Amino acid sequence: MDSKYKARLFRTTLVGGALLLGWQASLANDTTATVLLGLGGLWLLATSLLQEQSLRWPALLPWQLVPGSLLAALLWVDPGRYGAWLWLWAILVMLPQPAWLLPVQGGLAALSWWRIQQDLIPEQGLLVGLLLGAVVLLGLGRALYLRPLWQGVSRRQRLLPGARLWTRPQLVRDLYRERLRCERKDYHAELLLLHTKARHCWPLARWLVAQLEPDENVYRLDRRTLATLLISRDAGEGERRRNALLETLSWPLKARAIDLGGRHVLSLEQRALARQAEALVILSPPKAVDHA
Amino acid sequence: MPSLLPEEEKLWPSRLFALVYAAGAVLMAGYALWHYLMGDYGLIPLPALLSLLLVGATLLRLSHHPQRYLSAYLVLISAYLLIAVEVAKLEGGAGLWLGLPPVLAFLVLPPASAILLNVLLGGLWLVLLVNPEQAGDLAMAYLVLTLLGALAGGEQARQRELLEATRPHDDECEALRASAIRECLAQEFYRARRLDHRLSVLVIHLPQLDNPGDAFGGLTRRECLQRFTEVTQHSCRAPDQLGRLSDSLFWLLLPDTGQNGALMVRQRLLDALERITLPDGAGLSLRMALCAPHDTESLATFEQRLELKAHLLMESTT
Numbered sequence: 001m002d003s004k005y006k007a008r009l010f011r012t013t014l015v016g017g018a019l020l021l022g023w024q025a026s027l028a029n030d031t032t033a034t035v036l037l038g039l040g041g042l043w044l045l046a047t048s049l050l051q052e053q054s055l056r057w058p059a060l061l062p063w064q065l066v067p068g069s070l071l072a073a074l075l076w077v078d079p080g081r082y083g084a085w086l087w088l089w090a091i092l093v094m095l096p097q098p099a100w101l102l103p104v105q106g107g108l109a110a111l112s113w114w115r116i117q118q119d120l121i122p123e124q125g126l127l128v129g130l131l132l133g134a135v136v137l138l139g140l141g142r143a144l145y146l147r148p149l150w151q152g153v154s155r156r157q158r159l160l161p162g163a164r165l166w167t168r169p170q171l172v173r174d175l176y177r178e179r180l181r182c183e184r185k186d187y188h189a190e191l192l193l194l195h196t197k198a199r200h201c202w203p204l205a206r207w208l209v210a211q212l213e214p215d216e217n218v219y220r221l222d223r224r225t226l227a228t229l230l231i232s233r234d235a236g237e238g239e240r241r242r243n244a245l246l247e248t249l250s251w252p253l254k255a256r257a258i259d260l261g262g263r264h265v266l267s268l269e270q271r272a273l274a275r276q277a278e279a280l281v282i283l284s285p286p287k288a289v290d291h292a
Numbered sequence: 293m294p295s296l297l298p299e300e301e302k303l304w305p306s307r308l309f310a311l312v313y314a315a316g317a318v319l320m321a322g323y324a325l326w327h328y329l330m331g332d333y334g335l336i337p338l339p340a341l342l343s344l345l346l347v348g349a350t351l352l353r354l355s356h357h358p359q360r361y362l363s364a365y366l367v368l369i370s371a372y373l374l375i376a377v378e379v380a381k382l383e384g385g386a387g388l389w390l391g392l393p394p395v396l397a398f399l400v401l402p403p404a405s406a407i408l409l410n411v412l413l414g415g416l417w418l419v420l421l422v423n424p425e426q427a428g429d430l431a432m433a434y435l436v437l438t439l440l441g442a443l444a445g446g447e448q449a450r451q452r453e454l455l456e457a458t459r460p461h462d463d464e465c466e467a468l469r470a471s472a473i474r475e476c477l478a479q480e481f482y483r484a485r486r487l488d489h490r491l492s493v494l495v496i497h498l499p500q501l502d503n504p505g506d507a508f509g510g511l512t513r514r515e516c517l518q519r520f521t522e523v524t525q526h527s528c529r530a531p532d533q534l535g536r537l538s539d540s541l542f543w544l545l546l547p548d549t550g551q552n553g554a555l556m557v558r559q560r561l562l563d564a565l566e567r568i569t570l571p572d573g574a575g576l577s578l579r580m581a582l583c584a585p586h587d588t589e590s591l592a593t594f595e596q597r598l599e600l601k602a603h604l605l606m607e608s609t610t
Contacts, residue, residue: 006453010446017439024432044443084391084433090399091444096451116388128388130319135392137312138399144305146448152455161457177531185548187487215483233487 007051014048017041029081036074040067064097068105075112079119086116086132090139096150102140109136164209164217171219171227172266178229179260188238189260190230192245195273196253198223204251211245221270235259246280254279261285309400310353313367317346320370338377342370364400368409371396376420390421390430394437403445410438462536464514465521473535473543474595480547481591492554492584494544494561495598496524497605499577500570501540512571519568520576527564528557541602554582579605 021041028034043066071092074082089109093102113132117125157170166174175191182189196204205226208218212228219227230245232238242257256273258264262285273281320343327335349366352359372393379389393413397406414434422430460472468476477493484491500516524534524544533545544561546554558580568576581601585594 006449010443010450013439013443013446017436017443020432020436020439024436027429027432081387081429082433083388084430084437086388087391087395088437088440090395091441094399094444095447120388131392134312134315135396135399137308138396141305141308141312142399144308149448149452149455152459153451156455156458157460158458161454180529181531181548185489187489213482213486215479215486231483231487 011048011051014044014051018044018048028078030078032077033074033082036070036077040070040074043067043070062098062101064092064095064101065104068092068108072108072112076115079112079116083116086112086128087135089132090135093136093139094142094146096143096146106136159220164212165205166217166219168219168221168266170217171221171229174217174219174229175260175266178231182260186234188232188235190232190238190242191258191260191264191266191269192228192230192242193221193256193258193269193273194226194228194253195224195255196226196251200251200253201226204249204253207249211248225270225273229260256281256283258283259285306353309363310350313346313350313353313363316367316370317343317350320346320374338373342374345370367400368397372413379421387422387426387430387433390417390434391437393417394434394441398441398444403442403448406445407438407442410434410441414438465517465536466525466534467521467542468533468535470535470537473533473537473545476533476535476545477543477595478591480545481585481594484547484585489548490550490553490584492546492549492551492582493598494546494554494558495581495583495601495605496542496544497579497602498540498542499579499606500574502606516570516576519570520565520578523564523568524561527560532557537602541606543598551582551584554584558582579608581605 018041021037021044025034025037025041028037071085071088075086089105089112093105093109097105109132113129117128120128155167155169157167159165159167178189181187194204194208201220201224205218205220208226208228212218213231216228216231221227230238230241232241246255254273254276256269256276257280258269262283264283269283320339324336324339324343327333327339345366349363349370352363352366375389375392394406394410397409401409414431418427418431418434460468462469467473480491483489498516498520501513521534524542528534528544528546531547535543535545537543544557546557549557562580565576565578570576581604583594583598583601589597
């Protein structure tokens with residue numbers, strides 16, 4: 001209840017920001033500035049609409065470049081009018097972003113400063129530069145505080161609260177557990193890797209969660225790869241269940257079924273799946289296991 | 293509001309903040325010195341005062357004082373004074389300087405306090421820095437900055453919540469939290485039915501964790517909790533899962549395990565836990581009960597029985 005309210009508040013703020021930028025765009029003197037502000041507004045609007053979506057998967061694209069480049073362009077086009085916006089760089093640096101992006105943002109900020117100080121007397125320009133450096137450093141400090149939070153989110157085990165949809169670290173744990181359980185008890189476990197187009201990934205994941213038994217989970221390995229552990233009484237039933245599952249699927253995909261009886265490395269299998277030409281590859285355990 | 297900062301306290305970002313504050317102090321001292329050399333003695337007090345304030349903020353930031361978050365306010369006060377008194381005198385560039393106060397507030401304060409402060413001070417900055425004909429435009433710019441800063445704060449809050457809602461582990465120890473272990477129980481229960489295997493659950497009660505805070509110190513309590521989860525997870529098997537139902541109540545799920553296996557695990561666990569000594573020299577006291585679903589029992593009644601068992605365990609200690 002409380003968190004729903006907060007999510008709604010955040011969305012309202014996003015829409016408010018979009019409207020405000022839109023209004024600014026309509027007031028701008030310069031066509032380029034209008035376009036840039038309009039784009040910024042649209043970006044905020046899209047963010048508010050896709051909020052749910054961005055929760056599904058941790059963001060893998062450097063979206064932080066969008067506000068950064070828009071801001072740099074805006075300050076370049078009309079430094080006189082949007083001078084106050086220069087300080088926003090400190091807030092942009094605070095956002096979670098991959099380390100390689102920070103020098104890029106820093107470079108863009110320096111460029112904006114250079115453009116702004118052209119219209120100022122040298123002393124004032126220098127002062128602005130020093131203060132900008134200081135607030136950007138403060139922003140970096142803030143980002144360092146928040147790092148454990150962002151890292152925790154990108155490494156979280158469960159993708160969505162309440163759904164049987166997990167991430168790679170959880171699959172690694174579950175693989176270990178299931179392998180041990182299979183060795184101890186006589187049931188059959190199979191790792192099924194599915195590779196599909198990025199846009200099919202989410203509907204496929206939801207479909208899988210609905211189709212599988214309630215004690216089986218779905219894992220997301222990357223933008224195109226999903227995994228599940230099929231647990232069945234014996235190899236025959238496992239094969240029947242897998243075939244039934246793959247036949248009813250309505251999305252084009254490649255699959256790789258790996259018997260947990262053998263030794264396999266998850267990341268290698270995932271890479272092999274991405275390169276494989278056949279629609280389905282089945283890796284059975286080595287025959288030696290049967291004799292033992 | 294300040295409660296957010298200390299728990300995230302990390303050494304190195306804290307030093308970075310202190311470094312920036314110290315650089316500000318040096319800058320202000322230099323400015324005061326420059327006035328002195330120029331003979332403008334009347335202008336010296338303000339930068340000298342700001343320099344002292346910033347030195348104070350730096351020291352406070354580096355200290356381990358519980359109120360060290362106040363250093364943020366010292367910095368804000370100095371920056372605001374500087375902008376209000378010195379910068380307002382400068383020719384032109386008012387639009388540029390107007391952006392600094394709201395952004396600075398977002399950098400040193402938690403988002404909610406920063407928004408409040410910006411809204412409260414907004415009018416003041418517009419009156420101080422801006423001449424009337426520009427006021428409309430710049431008021432908008434101020435609003436945009438405050439709103440965009442608030443969005444960054446909102447994004448943080450959202451991510452924090454997501455992390456909280458998706459983390460299966462308990463806040464204080466490595467065991468699963470109540471909702472997660474209940475979910476695991478449901479899954480294991482279903483699988484045991486589907487594949488005709490056995491499932492056993494050990495209900496464990498640690499009476500020493502019962503009364504938070506009183507005779508048992510907070511530190512000993514945490515130690516007790518950590519040693520218990522550590523030893524338990526070490527002495528049970530990999531597929532077994534430990535979860536914490538309440539302060540002092542735990543479930544250990546033993547999948548594919550019949551009564552004999554469960555009794556063996558129980559014995560091994562008791563042996564290992566017996567060897568724990570707590571900082572105050574006492575041993576760990578615990579009670580355990582074994583529970584397994586009957587052949588025709590539903591999940592709901594099994595859970596009821598588990599709760600009954602837990603209740604009996606807790607009664608027997610008092």
